[in-house]
Amino acid sequence: QAGLTQPPSVSKGLRQTATLTCTGDSNNVGNQGAAWLQQHQGHPPKLLSYRDNNRPSGISERLSASRSGNTASLTITGLQPEDEADYYCSAWDSSLSAWVFGGGTKLTVL
Amino acid sequence: QVQLVQSGAEVKEPGASVKVSCKASGYTFTSYDINWVRQATGQGLEWMGWMNPNSGNTGYAQKFQGRVTMTRDASISTAYMELNSLRSEDTAVYYCARLSLRWGSRAFDIWGQGTMVTVSS
Numbered sequence: 001q002a003g004l005t006q007p008p009s010v011s012k013g014l015r016q017t018a019t020l021t022c023t024g025d026s027n028n029v030g031n032q033g034a035a036w037l038q039q040h041q042g043h044p045p046k047l048l049s050y051r052d053n054n055r056p057s058g059i060s061e062r063l064s065a066s067r068s069g070n071t072a073s074l075t076i077t078g079l080q081p082e083d084e085a086d087y088y089c090s091a092w093d094s095s096l097s098a099w100v101f102g103g104g105t106k107l108t109v110l
Numbered sequence: 111q112v113q114l115v116q117s118g119a120e121v122k123e124p125g126a127s128v129k130v131s132c133k134a135s136g137y138t139f140t141s142y143d144i145n146w147v148r149q150a151t152g153q154g155l156e157w158m159g160w161m162n163p164n165s166g167n168t169g170y171a172q173k174f175q176g177r178v179t180m181t182r183d184a185s186i187s188t189a190y191m192e193l194n195s196l197r198s199e200d201t202a203v204y205y206c207a208r209l210s211l212r213w214g215s216r217a218f219d220i221w222g223q224g225t226m227v228t229v230s231s
Contacts (some may be wrong), residue, residue: 003122003154009158032215032216033214033215035166035217035218036156037218043222044205044223044224045155045205045207045218045221047217047218047219047220048222049217050212050213050215050216050217051213051215052213052215054212054213054215056212056219076124086153088155090155090217092216096172097169098157098169098171098172099145099157099160100157101147101154101155101156101157102154103154104154104155
């Protein structure tokens with residue numbers, strides 16, 4: 001089944017800002033918005049944000065999520081070494097009646 | 111604290127079945143759907159299906175229809191995922207995840223630690 005589209009990799013310098021994107025269609029991101037997950041090597045995913053920049057408690061304010069049309073974005077400011085991880089977006093697809101994920105973006109902090 | 115604890119690693123032969131458990135604690139088990147997601151080594155996340163622990167209702171990804179069964183034992187706050195007719199491509203880490211509804215949107219907010227399933231002859 002169709003998934004969401006994310007760039008495979010993004011590299012930014014320490015203390016810089018990274019913006020990760022997630023593109024879907026009107027059945028998923030455009031309708032339901034997207035949630036963002038972070039995964040460090042060897043660990044389970046961790047929820048960073050519900051749609052519309054609603055963050056669970058304990059998630060850094062350096063992270064902010066937004067959406068424009070069928071594309072969701074996650075912006076991380078003041079990059080730190082611990083931000084180096086894989087990032088996934090997820091959304092409910094109403095036409096598939098299924099959850100779909102992006103392929104993931106590997107964020108490298110230089 | 112709120113957590114999901116999964117059963118240990120499994121090694122199975124092709125054609126066999128595997129049943130993975132996911133024990134919930136720290137919250138009311140029947141109040142949140144449990145979903146299953148798998149991840150092959152070096153690959154992304156793949157959604158397999160959901161189960162409502164209160165009703166037992168389920169929904170499966172088309173790819174796994176007929177091969178996966180999700181059940182629960184609410185008396186011990188445990189969800190199960192059974193996958194049949196295993197093949198080498200099923201080798202992956204299997205996660206259970208709680209589906210939460212907040213601010214009018216849904217997301218997987220709590221994840222189990224993962225269960226490695228290896229299919230090999």
